[in-house]
Amino acid sequence: MSEQLPGGGIELSPEEIESLPDRWSSCWTASEVAQRLTGIGTPWYVAAGWALDLFHGRQTRAHGDIEIAIPAASFPRVRDRFPGHVFDAAGSGRIWEDPAPEVLTAVHQTWLRDPATGNYLLDVFREPHDGDLWICRRDERLRLPYSDIIHHTQDGIPYLAPELVLLFKAKHARRKDRADFEATVPHMSSAQRGTLAELLARVHPEHPWIADL
Structure with a gap:
């Protein structure tokens, strides 16, 4: 916005x-x-x-x-x-x-x-x-x-794509966003998880989710 x-x-x-x-x-x-x-x-x-x-x-x-x-x-x-x-x-x-x-x-x-x-x-x-x-x-x-x-x-x-949904959710990382992250990542492919990690590093450097990936 x-x-x-x-x-x-x-x-x-x-x-x-x-x-x-x-x-x-x-x-x-x-x-x-x-x-x-x-x-x-x-x-x-x-x-x-x-x-x-x-x-x-x-x-x-x-x-x-x-x-x-x-x-x-x-x-x-x-x-x-x-x-x-x-x-x-x-x-x-x-x-x-x-x-x-x-x-x-x-x-x-x-x-x-x-x-x-x-x-x-x-x-x-x-x-x-x-x-x-x-x-x-x-x-x-x-x-x-x-x-x-x-x-x-x-x-x-x-x-x-779930990796992009989670990229948007990472900005606020509310309780429901964290729950969505934890529920979704195990079902993503290794390529999707890698893409999410790269995007987080670019858009939200040092975001705590990067370590989880």
């Missing part, structure tokens, strides 16, 4: 932030998202904790929401797949409802809202890219073809 956030929007109070999980209580499953995006013709993938569960082939823990990522330029195409819904931009404790283009440029996270209930159903990350090359928003030197970073379940649901 850009350090220079746009003006406007709604600053959430501590009480509103605390109540956000209730607004995500009816979020979709990965299968439901995949059904709505069938044939869209742009790369996309399930990200974060749900991506790791798709890698495992089973749900390993509860999830408060579901996140997918897309190339930023493909957002209009994705938005058109959800008529009757509204996308809000979100970041740093602030929400921009039905945001202007300049807000979308500055904030990478977008929440799909059901206007009838006010509940959120899907979190869409609009990621930097160069054509068919994915660019890591943590380190723009890291550029990989989408075909290399997107894996698929047996029923065709795309998800982010």
